[in-house]
Amino acid sequence: MSFVPSQFMSQIPSVDRSHADDQSFGVVQVDDAGVIKLYNRFESEMAGVAVSAAEGRNFFTHVAPCTNNRLMFGKFKDGVAKGELDTEFNYTFTYKMKPTNVQIRLYRHAPSATNWVLVGLRAA
Amino acid sequence: MRSLAQQLLEVADPSIVVPTCRNIAESVDLNAREKEDLAAEAESLSAQITSLASSLQHPDDEPDLYRSLAALWLELRFAWQRHNMVANYDTIGTGSCAPIVLARASTASFFLQRIEALLAREHLDKLGDTAVELLDSVRTDVDSGNLGVAA
Numbered sequence: 001m002s003f004v005p006s007q008f009m010s011q012i013p014s015v016d017r018s019h020a021d022d023q024s025f026g027v028v029q030v031d032d033a034g035v036i037k038l039y040n041r042f043e044s045e046m047a048g049v050a051v052s053a054a055e056g057r058n059f060f061t062h063v064a065p066c067t068n069n070r071l072m073f074g075k076f077k078d079g080v081a082k083g084e085l086d087t088e089f090n091y092t093f094t095y096k097m098k099p100t101n102v103q104i105r106l107y108r109h110a111p112s113a114t115n116w117v118l119v120g121l122r123a124a
Numbered sequence: 125m126r127s128l129a130q131q132l133l134e135v136a137d138p139s140i141v142v143p144t145c146r147n148i149a150e151s152v153d154l155n156a157r158e159k160e161d162l163a164a165e166a167e168s169l170s171a172q173i174t175s176l177a178s179s180l181q182h183p184d185d186e187p188d189l190y191r192s193l194a195a196l197w198l199e200l201r202f203a204w205q206r207h208n209m210v211a212n213y214d215t216i217g218t219g220s221c222a223p224i225v226l227a228r229a230s231t232a233s234f235f236l237q238r239i240e241a242l243l244a245r246e247h248l249d250k251l252g253d254t255a256v257e258l259l260d261s262v263r264t265d266v267d268s269g270n271l272g273v274a275a
Contacts, residue, residue, distance in 0.1 A: 061256045066208045068256065071216055092211050092221065094229035095204065096237050098151040099211075 002088055003103050003120035013112035026102075026119030032080045034060045034073065043119060048096060059117060066095045072104065079108055080115065090122065128189050128242065129181035135238045136173035142166050148230045152223035162227050169235060190243075194251060197239050201255050204232035 002009075003025060011019065017038060020027040026043030030036055039054040047054075047064065054063045060073040067073055072091065079085025085108035093100045105118040145166035149159045173196070180189040207229035214221035240248055 061260075062252060065205070065252075065256070066212070069209060069212070071212055090215050090219070092215050092226060094208055094211065094226055094233060096233045097230065098148055099223070099226035099230050 002105060003122070004105055004118050009107070012107070012109045012116060013114040025121075026117070028059055028117040028119070030059050030115050030117060032113075032115065034058045034076065036063060039063075046097075046100070046119070046121075047093070064093070064095070066093055067091075072106070076106055076115070076117075079106060083110055083113075084108065085115070127181065127183065128186050128193075129177045131242055132177035132189070132193070133174060135242060136170045136177065138167055138170040138174075141170050141235070141238070144234060145231050148234065149227050151230075152227050154223050154227060158224045158227075162224070162231060165228070166231055173235075193239060193242055194247065197236060197243060197248075197251055198255060200232050200236040200239065201251075204229055204236060205255075205259075207232060 008015070008023065015027065015029075015038075017040070020029075020038055020040035021042075023040060023042060026046060027038065027040040028036060028043055029038035036055050036057060036059050039049075039051050041051070043049075044051050044054065049063055057063050060067045060076065071089075075087060076085065079087070085106055088103060088105040091102050091104045093102055101122045103120045103122050105116075105120075107116045107118065108114070109116070142163055146159065146163050149162045154162070176189070176192055176196075180186075180192065207225050211221045211225045211229055214225070243251070
């Protein structure tokens with residue numbers, strides 16, 4: 001079972017900033033190259049990165065460089081190339097923070113061609 | 125105005141960095157020996173940075189000190205990146221990873237963050253871009269078979 005409520009998934013792609021900020025998990029919308037279009041409050045507070053410093057920059061290479069590898073950026077690029085992406089896995093963040101165990105869901109909404117990185121906290 | 129060397133001494137102050145690294149060690153499940161190892165590593169890095177600041181403290185030395193700080197940022201960034209790779213390949217491959225790896229990654233990025241306070245924003249952006257492009261160019265070469273992996 002996913003950490004992302006199915007109700008939230010059903011509202012993609014029409015998730016606006018206010019709705020994203022209401023969530024108790026990270027919501028990051030990126031374009032096909034990984035550039036951030038929407039970065040919600042939860043993600044900003046967890047990562048210690050201001051929304052203004054994140055939006056417009058590449059999520060995988062600059063904002064969350066811990067994701068710049070085959071495990072995550074590679075999966076993302078493969079999914080975008082195939083036009084199909086919905087995968088969930090455990091991950092760990094350590095960049096400028098104490099070790100933080102998370103769950104990641106990478107999702108592409110094919111009809112709207114929008115991409116979403118969803119991040120939930122998990123127990124160690 | 126305090127010199128760059130004086131500011132760097134503060135950045136490396138063991139009375140600040142070692143307790144913070146002990147705090148990081150407490151945030152994961154380490155045994156007593158690993159906690160002491162981590163604190164010793166933090167103390168050693170603090171001493172090395174202190175030594176850099178002490179050796180290049182003349183005003184004429186500042187350009188070289190600043191250049192050394194940029195190099196140190198890259199060193200720490202790549203060290204952090206290596207720990208991050210181990211942590212996440214293990215997490216995905218086996219479901220967990222050694223807590224000491226996580227603690228080392230967080231410690232490296234903690235020092236990285238302190239060093240950043242002494243570097244200009246535009247230089248940090250350049251260093252970040254350089255770190256990404258340098259490794260991506262190698263990855264692209266490996267993927268396209270232009271760089272042999274030693275047998």
